[in-house]
Amino acid sequence: MRANDVRRIVLEQSKRAGVGHIGSALSVADIVAALYGGILQIDDPDDPDRDRFVLSKGHASLALYAALHLRGWLSEDELSTYNADGTLLGTHPEAVLRGVDFSTGSLGHGLSLGAGSALAARLQSSTRRVFCLLSDAECNEGSVWEAVMFAAHHDLSALVAIVDLNGQQALGYSRDVLDLSPLEARWRAFGWDVHEVDGHSPEEISRVVAGLDTRAGPPHVLISSTTFGKSVSYMEGRIEWHYWPMNDEQYATAIDEVGG
């Protein structure tokens, strides 16, 4: 799965629907492409023993819908209902949609869902794994750290968190709003197996995940350095693209830049 195919769908659907959250979805496009392009062991999204994916930063839902579409689990017609009246594809994902494991959108919720899911896998003697994608600013939420402590205490080795470290949040740069640095040291101090990766290298993400011991030892986190709005030059690193929709000219530029 090509990350720029995910990006192209993100741009097309955002433009059609006239909505924002574009920068956040572009930020995770490579991570989502790596997951759905090979890491996640899901032949059938209804198989109870499939790997699980929790998009804890639910506002990047469009990247997830794009991946589900590219895997063939979501038709073009369904995808094109994004953000329309009566759709199952809201701007935050709902588990009633086939392929979405958990409904998310309230930040700070997903990692505890993932911890429970990983604990269930162990109790059921399954080797399935649970991947949970968080935003960096989501780590402002205290409940994230409750789950971090729980997962480490119980050695939930099947749990792999990926933090989208783009340094931005809704109203500002994270270092100015509530500084989380050094984020990798904090997760390490809580007992996690920490890996710093380039969040725009699906190859590196895949290689690191392949080397994880998901059957024994502590849970894992990939602190993934990313650029907010990645691949669209005028969005990169710009706070306003958390919420803004694109006009026609901006859309044409964006599509051109991601190689649409």
Added chain:
Amino acid sequence: MRATFIRTLVELADDDPRIMLLTGDLGFTVVESFAERFPDRFFNVGVAEQNMVGVATGLAEAGFVPFVYSIATFATLRPYEFIRNGPVLHRLPVRIVGVGGGLDYGSNGVTHHALEDIAVMRVQPGLTVVAPADFEQARSALRATNALTGPVYFRLGKNESNTIAGLDGRFSLGRAEQIGSGADVAIVATGSITLEAARAVAALVDRGVDASLVVVACLSPAPIDDLVAALGSARVAITVEAHYASGGLGSLVCEIVAEHSLGCHIVRRAVGDGHHGISGSERYLNGLHGLSSESVVATALEALDRVATARQERA
């Protein structure tokens, strides 16, 4: 009630490997029997109720039936959004067990008094809300809800000995239990405070008042038909709950009376807001808030007088 509940849970868990028990580091001398019998299915998750409910949601999605246990305020209010976006939104069989509904933790202070849990839990769609009146009813309620595929909230008391005469532990989903006939007055109660309500009914009957006790242990789904029947045949209904007046049993009864155009006069006895920060024994606080049997009797007699006077004036 909580000891009986856990004993019953152990019995159920013997036959049902899906059942798990998670505690937020509470339940000393209560949860041990489960922990010892099923060490692989028991987790003290620490003092972290949001994570407890989140973990339970993840477990339930994979087929388990996790019970999460804490004091009622901590089990409902702290993780409320996790309950809403977790088992409620995903329609999963997480069981939330709140101990000390109402003023049970009297001298522990207001932080430990669960006074709005029924209100906030009963508004959630598909969340079954149960507040047993005594330990026998707690046992039947647990058994009656075990097969439910959606979430359940159990509001438990600490009383392990007294029982409601004539109730005999009966519990049915979406039903209320009426004891006596009650053409004059129906005393409608939920949870542990039902014991005071039952004493009030006995005292009223001794005075020649035709009073009945209506035990509402299942608050959601609401026992609409049973309440319409009970309230339709009574001149006065007194609701009795160890809960704030807004949103709980009294509100539920008012909704049903209004929606069914019943002529029954309602007086809500509930916890007021005029005693800020005051602690004391459960018995003391019940008296302070007008929830003792004596207060309920006085309230019922006043209400009957008021209704009679109003009828005379109209005549």
